[in-house]
Amino acid sequence: MIPTEMQWNALLQRHATVTVHTKNQKVTGDLYNVTDEQVILIVPNKQDLFEVIPRVDIYDITW
Numbered sequence: 402m403i404p405t406e407m408q409w410n411a412l413l414q415r416h417a418t419v420t421v422h423t424k425n426q427k428v429t430g431d432l433y434n435v436t437d438e439q440v441i442l443i444v445p446n447k448q449d450l451f452e453v454i455p456r457v458d459i460y461d462i463t464w
Contacts, residue, residue, distance in 0.1 A: 409435050422461040428452050
């Protein structure tokens with residue numbers, strides 16, 4: 402399910418842990434920021450810490 406703008410705001414306010422599904426990957430992390438074009442997650446076990454995912458690539462998000 403793709404969140405509505407109201408749901409995005411609620412998830413962002415509490416830096417919810419979400420799992421983002423794209424065609425090529427599944428990433429779980431804490432929601433850091435959302436723009437019209439991308440979703441940014443904090444992924445603790447990742448070397449670069451942040452995962453930037455284009456919103457057009459996302460087909461499902463669970464929280």
